[in-house]
Amino acid sequence: MVEVRVRFAPSPTGYLHVGGARTALFNYYFAKKNNGKFILRIEDTDKKRLKEDSISQILSSMKWLGMDWDEGPEIGGEYGPYFQSERINLYTDEIKKLLNEGKAYYCFCTEDDIEKEREEQRKNKLPYRYSGKCSHLSKEEVERNLKIGKPYVIRIKMPRDGSTEIEDLIRGKVVVDNTQLDDYIIMKSNGIPTYNFACVIDDYAMKISHVIRAEEHLSNTPKQILTYKALGYEVPKFAHLPMILAPDRSKLSKRHGATSVEEFKENGYLPETLVNYLTLLGWSPGGNEEIFSMEETIEKFSLDKVTKTAAIYDTKKLSWMNGQYLTRSDLEYIAKEALPYLVEDGLIESNDIEEKYEYIKRVVDIVREKVKLLPEISDASSYFFKDIDEYEEKGVKKRFTKDGVVKILERGKEALKNAPNFNVDTVEKVYRDLIDELGIKGGDIIHPTRLAISGRTVGPSLFDIISVLGKETCIKRMDKAIDYINENVLE
Numbered sequence: 001m002v003e004v005r006v007r008f009a010p011s012p013t014g015y016l017h018v019g020g021a022r023t024a025l026f027n028y029y030f031a032k033k034n035n036g037k038f039i040l041r042i043e044d045t046d047k048k049r050l051k052e053d054s055i056s057q058i059l060s061s062m063k064w065l066g067m068d069w070d071e072g073p074e075i076g077g078e079y080g081p082y083f084q085s086e087r088i089n090l091y092t093d094e095i096k097k098l099l100n101e102g103k104a105y106y107c108f109c110t111e112d113d114i115e116k117e118r119e120e121q122r123k124n125k126l127p128y129r130y131s132g133k134c135s136h137l138s139k140e141e142v143e144r145n146l147k148i149g150k151p152y153v154i155r156i157k158m159p160r161d162g163s164t165e166i167e168d169l170i171r172g173k174v175v176v177d178n179t180q181l182d183d184y185i186i187m188k189s190n191g192i193p194t195y196n197f198a199c200v201i202d203d204y205a206m207k208i209s210h211v212i213r214a215e216e217h218l219s220n221t222p223k224q225i226l227t228y229k230a231l232g233y234e235v236p237k238f239a240h241l242p243m244i245l246a247p248d249r250s251k252l253s254k255r256h257g258a259t260s261v262e263e264f265k266e267n268g269y270l271p272e273t274l275v276n277y278l279t280l281l282g283w284s285p286g287g288n289e290e291i292f293s294m295e296e297t298i299e300k301f302s303l304d305k306v307t308k309t310a311a312i313y314d315t316k317k318l319s320w321m322n323g324q325y326l327t328r329s330d331l332e333y334i335a336k337e338a339l340p341y342l343v344e345d346g347l348i349e350s351n352d353i354e355e356k357y358e359y360i361k362r363v364v365d366i367v368r369e370k371v372k373l374l375p376e377i378s379d380a381s382s383y384f385f386k387d388i389d390e391y392e393e394k395g396v397k398k399r400f401t402k403d404g405v406v407k408i409l410e411r412g413k414e415a416l417k418n419a420p421n422f423n424v425d426t427v428e429k430v431y432r433d434l435i436d437e438l439g440i441k442g443g444d445i446i447h448p449t450r451l452a453i454s455g456r457t458v459g460p461s462l463f464d465i466i467s468v469l470g471k472e473t474c475i476k477r478m479d480k481a482i483d484y485i486n487e488n489v490l491e
Helices: 018-033 054-065 089-100 109-123 139-147 195-205 215-231 261-267 271-279 292-298 315-328 329-342 348-372 374-385 392-400 405-417 424-438 442-454 462-469 471-489
Strands: 005-008 035-038 104-107 151-157 161-167 172-177 185-187 210-214 236-239
Touching: 005 018, 005 210, 005 271, 018 035, 018 054, 018 210, 018 236, 018 292, 054 271, 089 104, 089 151, 089 185, 089 195, 089 215, 104 139, 104 236, 104 329, 109 292, 151 215, 161 215, 161 236, 161 405, 172 215, 185 195, 195 215, 210 215, 215 236, 236 405, 261 271, 261 462, 271 292, 271 315, 315 348, 329 348, 348 374, 348 462, 392 442, 405 442, 405 471, 424 442, 424 462, 442 471
Parallel strands: 005 035, 210 236
Antiparallel strands: 104 151, 151 185, 161 172
């Protein structure tokens, strides 16, 4: 049985996009599921579009998502180099072979020549196809043009009749009429190979068994299959993943929110969330379960569960899922992930982390159920680290203006002051007993107490808050709230 070898081959023209990350993940899953190899190759021949830090960002994004490659940049491998810019000699050797066999030819057509052809075909309402006229040049004409230094590209000859079949592992059989193809350029005038040619050479040289990529590449596949055949290469298996569309079914773009892995990281999403969410864009394990780990996905992964229809990108669901991971994940892990945000927002000092770590963990534990992103932990927990300077205006109007509120807060303060200990169960019992004694509704004391000690009207369980803040802080804040009401609310 042929060893499964798959590749992810990004162009470093920007940061890793969600579409690219999804493609990388599906290749990774397929390799791991089949005890194969996952290869990372950087297609960096288009120097005009390269961005200086793209390669490092792509590598760091993949590592952050938890994907380790078996061969590629930083680790090497048997079939390197893994940067196309370092493989130019391999491409030129294969181009010479095609030229010698009459399967490729020099094309000396200028941009004006091509435009005239294009205009003529436009008039006839035909899609543009290069006429192939340079394929009829004599050997002498070619040599003369080369001798005088006339600019050229090199084109590969495509068949003029018949059809090309693609046995797609997701879409089934796709048949393309060869009359829809033209003699595409395999080497540009600057001596650099084109994408369609270089990736064929690389995939064969790296022994890629399965090419799993985005649907947008399906139109390239017939050209590449014919190129494999022209070179005498064995054709790999192909699988084209469904498109990822915006909620309005338009092409996904910046206007729909974050689209790069780096942006999601900066916005406070967990890598597990993004992996889980991207996995569900076009694949499902069956059933209703939506939260599962990378290891669980690998165990269940198969291409026959990938859908043919476009997947819809929904940031609301992504944020919901991140909230699930914040709540369900190991507390130690979430607390450590939250630390940089707490420091950045000035809630704790870096040199105080070790001393206050157990307290920080308790705070994170009780606020994480109410947030969806890591930065929100800072806002949700600020009153655990800083004194209260103000109270929510709507809370003041609703909770601090009620008749008898000062008396109720005084009784609550005394009950807490006399509590035998400050664990959650004890402080809740103390308040429940006081509610029964006063004959009031629970909300009559719980809501103003929450506002008094947190400055807010919503948050975690009041008794969790009281227990974490501790007796001294709670008593001090309730006194402060009573003074505030007497001075600012009561006439």
